[in-house]
Amino acid sequence: MDKRAHNFNAGPAALPLPVLEEIKENFLNFHGSGMSITEISHRSSLFDEVIDDAIGRARRLLNLGDDYHVLFIQGGASLQFCMIPMNLTLPGRPVNYISTGIWSIKAIKEAEIQGKDVRVIATSEDRDFSYIPTDYTVDKQASYLHFTSNNTIVGTQWGQFPDGRGVPLISDMSSDIMSRPIDVRPFGLIYAGAQKNLGPSGVAMVIIREDMLKRVPDDLPTMLKYTTVRDNKSLFNTPPTFAIYAIGLVLAWLEETIGGLKEMERINKEKASLIYGLIDNSEIYHGIAELKSRSMMNVTFRLPDERLEQRFLTEAIKSGIHGLKGHRSIGGCRASLYNAVTIDSVRTLVEFMRGFEERSV
Ligand SMILES: *Cc1c(COP(=O)(O)O)cnc(C)c1O
Numbered sequence: 001m002d003k004r005a006h007n008f009n010a011g012p013a014a015l016p017l018p019v020l021e022e023i024k025e026n027f028l029n030f031h032g033s034g035m036s037i038t039e040i041s042h043r044s045s046l047f048d049e050v051i052d053d054a055i056g057r058a059r060r061l062l063n064l065g066d067d068y069h070v071l072f073i074q075g076g077a078s079l080q081f082c083m084i085p086m087n088l089t090l091p092g093r094p095v096n097y098i099s100t101g102i103w104s105i106k107a108i109k110e111a112e113i114q115g116k117d118v119r120v121i122a123t124s125e126d127r128d129f130s131y132i133p134t135d136y137t138v139d140k141q142a143s144y145l146h147f148t149s150n151n152t153i154v155g156t157q158w159g160q161f162p163d164g165r166g167v168p169l170i171s172d173m174s175s176d177i178m179s180r181p182i183d184v185r186p187f188g189l190i191y192a193g194a195q196k197n198l199g200p201s202g203v204a205m206v207i208i209r210e211d212m213l214k215r216v217p218d219d220l221p222t223m224l225k226y227t228t229v230r231d232n233k234s235l236f237n238t239p240p241t242f243a244i245y246a247i248g249l250v251l252a253w254l255e256e257t258i259g260g261l262k263e264m265e266r267i268n269k270e271k272a273s274l275i276y277g278l279i280d281n282s283e284i285y286h287g288i289a290e291l292k293s294r295s296m297m298n299v300t301f302r303l304p305d306e307r308l309e310q311r312f313l314t315e316a317i318k319s320g321i322h323g324l325k326g327h328r329s330i331g332g333c334r335a336s337l338y339n340a341v342t343i344d345s346v347r348t349l350v351e352f353m354r355g356f357e358e359r360s361v
Helices: 017-026 045-062 076-088 102-113 226-231 241-258 261-280 306-318 343-360
Strands: 068-073 095-099 118-123 145-148 169-172 187-193 204-209 298-302 333-336
Touching: 017 241, 045 068, 045 204, 045 241, 068 076, 068 226, 068 241, 076 102, 076 169, 076 187, 076 204, 095 102, 102 118, 102 145, 102 169, 204 226, 241 261, 261 298, 261 343, 306 333, 306 343
Parallel strands: 095 118, 095 145, 145 169, 169 187
Antiparallel strands: 068 204, 187 204, 298 333
16 A cells, blocks of 8 residues: 555554654664564663653643643543543542543543542533533532533534533543644543554543542552552553653654644634535534534534445445444444544545535436
8 A cells, every 4th residue: 555545543643754754664673773663672761751751741742830740541431431530539529520422421430439429510411412501500519620622423522511610520532632722721531542543542641630649549440549649640550652662752743743732723723614514504514513602623414315325435445435334323324533643634624525426407
């Protein structure tokens, strides 16, 4: 194969081509060591530099103050669903969740399993999670307010984050971390599985504020305590060294090639508006998410019937366009436009969609 695919996969997803080329170039002889990154000790000074560089870049990109820690934890975003209530519930106090789809529901379930006083203060389930709720009241007593910033499956995204009214926010940002600048100060914790916007799968980036660490109960298993990860600089046991290395390269690309999150957001907006513009003027493509809640990262749409949808997906692949099949739970189509998806790929997709519509009506 001599040609790269136009990759709209939902996750694991596209990585920036310059990052893949750098990995390839240096793989057999990492920094003159005569070994690959996967063959060196996680306790070596070479790996120390790798992890410090990745953390430093995350700090700069998100403008994190000294009171925030950047951690790498295995188990993906899904392990965070249980670690959060386990570590951060204040004794005798409720936890608040806003439910905007499957990932929120999974997070809620893990808090319920632990017998926490879970209060779902808003849900968009009444209209199949096609929108972001705006009507909710946060418990003054709540330990935290958890929400999913971007709903990867149905294609909705919080434009403006919920107001915790002093209650620390916790967000699953798996599918939109580093896609736009954010003000982290209302957040006690932000987490993201790496395989959408950060790098290879197998690790989550967790950004946690110092004061939250004081809540961690002494009697948790060692591996499940945020304090263990913090005290050991994410090196309590052998971490996914390759994934952390690749995340560092992606963040370097974001900082140096793209020029930061403001510029990344501008590009992401342009990409999303190219596809939404087409959908809004189309006879055959119908957006799934409600207008005001649409995601910049995951554009979801349906065609008039499943037969046409199937033809659409098959012809797309023949044109070198991959990953457009919607999540099995809702069907339809989805184009994931994560940071690494180029505007050229998006233009190719839009041209294909326009051509398909002309051939179909
Ligand atoms: C993909 C995804 C997850 C699951 O991530 P894992 O790393 O597979 O556990 C959780 N939340 C959101 C919003 C996602 O997009």
